[in-house]
Amino acid sequence: MKGFDKVLKEVNVIVDEVLAFDIILTSILIFLICYLALMLFNLNPWYALFPTLAYLSFLLYVDLNTNKYRIVESKYTPLYEKLRTAADNYNNENQVVDELENEVVGDLRNVRVSSFVRIKKVSYKVLGCIILCLAILFASIYNVRFGDFNISLDKVKELIYKEGTGGGNETGEELVAGSGGGDEDIYGEESIAKIGNQQIEIKIKQASLEVVGNEVYEAPEREFEETFPDEIFATSSGSYEEKITIENQKLVKNYFEELSKT
Amino acid sequence: MVKDYKVVFETVFKEVSKVIVGQEELLEEVMIAILCDANALLEGYPGLAKTLAIKTLADVLDLKFSRIQNTPDLMPSDITGTYIITEHSGNREFRFEPGPVFSNIVLADEINRATPKSQSALLEAMQEKQVTVGNTTYKLDLPFFVLATQNPIEQEGTYPLPEAQSDRFLLKIKVTYPTPEDEIKIVDKYTNPLVEQRLKKLLNKAQLLHLQQITRQIPIANDVKRRVINIVNASRTKKDIIQYGASPRASIGLILASKARALIKGRNHVSSEDIEAMAYPVLRHRIILNFEAERKGMTTDDAVKELLKIK
Numbered sequence: 001m002k003g004f005d006k007v008l009k010e011v012n013v014i015v016d017e018v019l020a021f022d023i024i025l026t027s028i029l030i031f032l033i034c035y036l037a038l039m040l041f042n043l044n045p046w047y048a049l050f051p052t053l054a055y056l057s058f059l060l061y062v063d064l065n066t067n068k069y070r071i072v073e074s075k076y077t078p079l080y081e082k083l084r085t086a087a088d089n090y091n092n093e094n095q096v097v098d099e100l101e102n103e104v105v106g107d108l109r110n111v112r113v114s115s116f117v118r119i120k121k122v123s124y125k126v127l128g129c130i131i132l133c134l135a136i137l138f139a140s141i142y143n144v145r146f147g148d149f150n151i152s153l154d155k156v157k158e159l160i161y162k163e164g165t166g167g168g169n170e171t172g173e174e175l176v177a178g179s180g181g182g183d184e185d186i187y188g189e190e191s192i193a194k195i196g197n198q199q200i201e202i203k204i205k206q207a208s209l210e211v212v213g214n215e216v217y218e219a220p221e222r223e224f225e226e227t228f229p230d231e232i233f234a235t236s237s238g239s240y241e242e243k244i245t246i247e248n249q250k251l252v253k254n255y256f257e258e259l260s261k262t
Numbered sequence: 263m264v265k266d267y268k269v270v271f272e273t274v275f276k277e278v279s280k281v282i283v284g285q286e287e288l289l290e291e292v293m294i295a296i297l298c299d300a301n302a303l304l305e306g307y308p309g310l311a312k313t314l315a316i317k318t319l320a321d322v323l324d325l326k327f328s329r330i331q332n333t334p335d336l337m338p339s340d341i342t343g344t345y346i347i348t349e350h351s352g353n354r355e356f357r358f359e360p361g362p363v364f365s366n367i368v369l370a371d372e373i374n375r376a377t378p379k380s381q382s383a384l385l386e387a388m389q390e391k392q393v394t395v396g397n398t399t400y401k402l403d404l405p406f407f408v409l410a411t412q413n414p415i416e417q418e419g420t421y422p423l424p425e426a427q428s429d430r431f432l433l434k435i436k437v438t439y440p441t442p443e444d445e446i447k448i449v450d451k452y453t454n455p456l457v458e459q460r461l462k463k464l465l466n467k468a469q470l471l472h473l474q475q476i477t478r479q480i481p482i483a484n485d486v487k488r489r490v491i492n493i494v495n496a497s498r499t500k501k502d503i504i505q506y507g508a509s510p511r512a513s514i515g516l517i518l519a520s521k522a523r524a525l526i527k528g529r530n531h532v533s534s535e536d537i538e539a540m541a542y543p544v545l546r547h548r549i550i551l552n553f554e555a556e557r558k559g560m561t562t563d564d565a566v567k568e569l570l571k572i573k
Contacts, residue, residue, distance in 0.1 A: 067485070081483060085531035089481035096479040099263050100530040 004090045004101045007108065011083075015068040018116040023059045025125045030055050032132035039139055040146045072108075075115045079107045267476070268528025273464055274322055280459045281318045282311055283451060284444035290526060291435045291543055292319060292409065296470065297477045297522035298432055300515070301388050301408040303373075303423075303547060306437025312411050316369050323470060324463040325366035325405070332376035334419065338383035342393045358395065363387050366405055366467065373410035374420040381427060384408055388430050405470050425506075425550075432515045433540075434547035473525070480521040482532040490516050490537055493569050497545065503555040503565050508548035516544045542566050 034048030069083045086104045089097050138144070275289055282289065288304070292315070295302035304312050313329065320327035330341055343361030347354055362368060363384070370376075370384060387393050391402045410431065412423075428434075440448060465473075490513055498507030520536035527536075546562040555565065 081486070081533045082531055084483040084485065085481050088484045092481060094479040096264060096476065096530050097481050100481060103530065 004086070004105070007105055008087050008090065011072055011108065012068050014113055015071055015116065016063075018113070019063050019066075019071075021117075022122070023056065023063065025122065025129075026059065027052050027056045029125055029128050029132070032129055032136065036132055036136050036139065039136065040144065042145050071116070072111060076107060076111045079104065079111070082107065264476075264480075264525065264530040265528045267473070267525055270465070271526045274319075277322050277462055277464055278315070278318050280461065282315045283447045284440040285311060285315055285437070288312075288315055288435055288437050289319065290523075291433055292316065293526060294519050294522040294540070295409070295433050295435075296323070296405065296407055297473055297525060298515075298518045299405060299407075299474050300432030300518070301410070301430060302433040302435055302543075303428065303431040304409060304411040304435045304437055305414055306411070307415065307439070308413060310437045310439065312437055313369060313371060316367060316409050318461065320367045321461045322464050324466045325470070326403070327367045327369070328362035328365035329369045329371060330362050331371045332373050332380065334375060334377055334421075336376045336380045338380050339395075341380060341383045342387070342395050345396065358398070358400070360400070361393075363393055364400075364402060366403060366407070368406075368408045370408055370410040372413060374412045374422055376421065378421055378424065381421065381423065384410075385427060385430065405467060405474065428547045429509060429511055431547065432519060433543040435543055436546075477518070477522045477525050480524050480530065480532060482517060482521065486532055486534055486537060487517065489534065489573065490520075492572050493537075493541060494545075496569050496572050497549050497565075500565075500569065501552070503551060503560060503568065504549050505552040506550040508545055512545055512548045516540055519544055538570055541570055545569070 031048050031052040034051050035045045038047055039045045067084065069087050073079045073081065073083050082100060082104050086097070086100050090101065271293065274293070275286065278289055292302060292304075304316075306312055317327055317329075330336070339361065341361050341363050343359050343364065345356040346359045348357045368384075368387075373381060373384075387402060387406070388408050391404065391406050393400045393402060408431075439445075494508050494510070494513045494516065496507075497504055497512070500507075516537065517532070519540040520532045523536045523540055524530070524532045529536075542563055545566045549562055549565055551560055551562060551565060
């Protein structure tokens with residue numbers, strides 16, 4: 001049958017379009033989920049592109065290896081195995097194949113493009129996308145975070161880096177790893193304070209108390225400004241007087257007079 | 263067009279059913295062998311109307327039918343024919359007297375009773391559609407089919423078909439007992455006053471040859487074809503139950519038989535259903551079970567069932 005290859009091409013294009021729509025929608029959904037999760041844990045949300053791209057490439061690979069004719073056949077049972085057979089044999093020209101091709105073309109007219117779109121599934125996905133977009137918006141506005149994983153990640157990175165460079169590296173950072181001994185000993189444990197296999201030799205010089213006569217000068221005069229923090233303010237003595245009762249004032253006065261006499 | 267052929271086959275089977283009660287599967291599989299231009303081996307107990315079914319089918323298809331009753335003393339020349347001296351106008355000359363193999367349908371009854379020498383006399387006819395006697399080769403009239411029968415019991419004094427020869431039969435058809443309902447009809451038919459059945463000749467040689475060409479034109483999808491190859495390949499690799507697997511001739515036979523079945527069913531393409539139905543008659547005589555499988559009481563049909571699990 002002439003033009004059957006065009007029919008097959010059209011079938012492929014339509015199925016590809018439908019599959020591409022579904023793949024893109026699913027990828028957007030995956031991106032939004034990952035974006036939201038990363039944002040909530042205070043990680044760079046653009047890292048969501050990596051799982052999305054991985055998923056997208058996986059789906060594209062699966063899609064490329066899927067027999068499109070099987071998908072069409074599954075939507076219209078009278079086409080079962082017929083479409084595949086006609087597609088595989090369209091180069092053979094004989095009356096039986098021609099008859100089959102005509103039959104397939106007739107059956108294909110009964111297949112609606114809308115039958116490939118699962119309305120319920122697509123609706124759920126679109127709804128999911130909308131909900132996730134709103135969630136991302138609210139999380140941004142109200143600064144919702146479940147933990148600062150960015151810092152934790154830095155720590156993890158630091159630890160990995162240190163462990164990764166351990167043994168034979170001459171950087172001074174290694175000393176940090178060995179100095180976690182506590183406050184009582186600033187050099188840490190002897191076993192830790194090592195560079196590679198060599199023990200660090202540390203000598204502490206005694207503090208010198210000798211004074212060089214030539215280098216003795218007058219102490220420089222310094223002017224100190226009375227600058228106080230804002231929280232500290234002065235109050236008048238009068239205010240104190242107001243607060244101390246006269247009886248108490250007299251009592252204190254008498255006390256000091258008695259004291260001066262003795 | 264292909265749907266019209268379905269009507270033709272239904273009419274043929276209906277006509278045969280005037281004589282043969284039941285045995286639809288046998289008739290369908292014999293017709294498949296005829297459409298594939300191949301030979302079939304019928305295995306069943308005596309008295310199941312094997313010979314009658316083939317003869318009736320030959321009548322309906324307007325084919326020349328001959329029957330060879332195989333016995334241990336059967337000579338190859340009894341099958342192929344021989345030169346005899348004839349006297350014509352006072353002159354004596356050798357004239358070739360064709361044997362029963364010079365027919366369209368040859369029924370080799372109880373083929374396993376003939377000696378291997380006589381069995382092999384059929385080989386050339388089955389494969390090459392020709393017979394060589396002395397230095398002369400005679401072409402057989404087409405279409406030509408050998409339908410051989412063998413009895414699964416009474417194995418004493420028999421010569422089981424060599425593997426090479428059994429492989430030349432496209433199908434091994436199991437002839438089963440009729441159902442009780444069919445048996446009642448058979449009893450009624452042959453115990454009541456006999457009514458002579460005049461069978462219509464519904465097809466002729468030329469039409470049959472055309473149908474054979476149409477059979478080969480039935481298309482098959484690549485994945486269905488791949489499944490056939492996988493099934494046949496698995497028969498060679500499934501060593502846990504099968505000692506010897508099927509040859510590539512089995513792959514060819516399975517696809518061809520499936521095409522013929524599709525034509526009979528009025529389908530213009532081969533479906534997985536055809537493959538699954540034809541796998542049993544095509545493979546059952548081509549695989550040899552190992553000792554372990556036989557010990558478990560497995561049959562070759564069980565092994566084919568296992569193989570069909572491959573998708």
